[in-house]
Amino acid sequence: MKLIGSYTSPFVRKISVMLLEKGITFEFINEQPYNAINGVAHYNPLGKVPALITDEGEVWFDSPIIAQYIELLGIAPALLPTEPVAALKIRQLEALADGIMDAALFSVRELARPVEQQSQSELLRQREKVSQGLDTLERYLQEGTLSVETLNLATIAIACAIGYLNFRHVSPGWCVNRPLLVKLVENLFQRESFARTEPPKA
Numbered sequence: 001m002k003l004i005g006s007y008t009s010p011f012v013r014k015i016s017v018m019l020l021e022k023g024i025t026f027e028f029i030n031e032q033p034y035n036a037i038n039g040v041a042h043y044n045p046l047g048k049v050p051a052l053i054t055d056e057g058e059v060w061f062d063s064p065i066i067a068q069y070i071e072l073l074g075i076a077p078a079l080l081p082t083e084p085v086a087a088l089k090i091r092q093l094e095a096l097a098d099g100i101m102d103a104a105l106f107s108v109r110e111l112a113r114p115v116e117q118q119s120q121s122e123l124l125r126q127r128e129k130v131s132q133g134l135d136t137l138e139r140y141l142q143e144g145t146l147s148v149e150t151l152n153l154a155t156i157a158i159a160c161a162i163g164y165l166n167f168r169h170v171s172p173g174w175c176v177n178r179p180l181l182v183k184l185v186e187n188l189f190q191r192e193s194f195a196r197t198e199p200p201k202a
């Protein structure tokens with residue numbers, strides 16, 4: 001199996017963590033989707049990472065579809081419940097975490113533009129999405145919809161989203177008044193799968 005990705009993408013990290021947790025061996029093909037010349041569109045017409053190529057040469061994108069494919073392989077540990085509606089609820093939490101990644105990524109891209117071209121109102125809108133998404137996740141943890149001890153697709157995606165906020169210094173105060181999210185990421189960041197997929201420092 002080959003994973004097309006970059007070491008800084010939280011979406012790619014989500015898939016790498018899943019593969020590592022399940023002990024599935026894979027080759028990592030490092031591609032930079034934002035470089036003028038890159039090979040990503042060869043696998044995903046949208047030019048985005050991650051993309052997964054199976055040993056049979058089948059190509060899967062984007063990350064929720066890849067996650068579903070990996071889960072369909074039936075390799076332990078299961079990262080989704082078998083009951084379909086319960087699984088859909090976890091997928092919805094994954095979508096929420098992915099949305100936080102999208103908003104954070106948008107902010108990072110916007111801030112990389114010349115200052116005079118940056119839209120402060122758009123930056124504010126995206127920051128609101130991050131903040132509301134995190135508040136909702138904290139509430140789910142309080143209500144018991146999610147647990148800080150659980151390893152599943154939702155908690156993996158949440159930890160990857162927060163790892164990206166930390167890495168790019170987006171919403172640096174995210175941990176204030178969100179003690180359960182802090183606990184959740186403390187637990188997950190101790191795992192080997194997260195240690196091995198930490199984004200590069202420089």
Ligand SMILES: N[C@@H](CCC(=O)N[C@@H](CS)C(=O)NCC(=O)O)C(=O)O
Nearest residue numbers: 009011033047048049050062063064
């Ligand atoms: N919804 C996609 C989002 C993937 C995504 O936005 N990846 C970024 C890297 S973090 C990318 O490849 N961007 C390239 C581009 O937008 O051209 C997924 O879940 O796979």
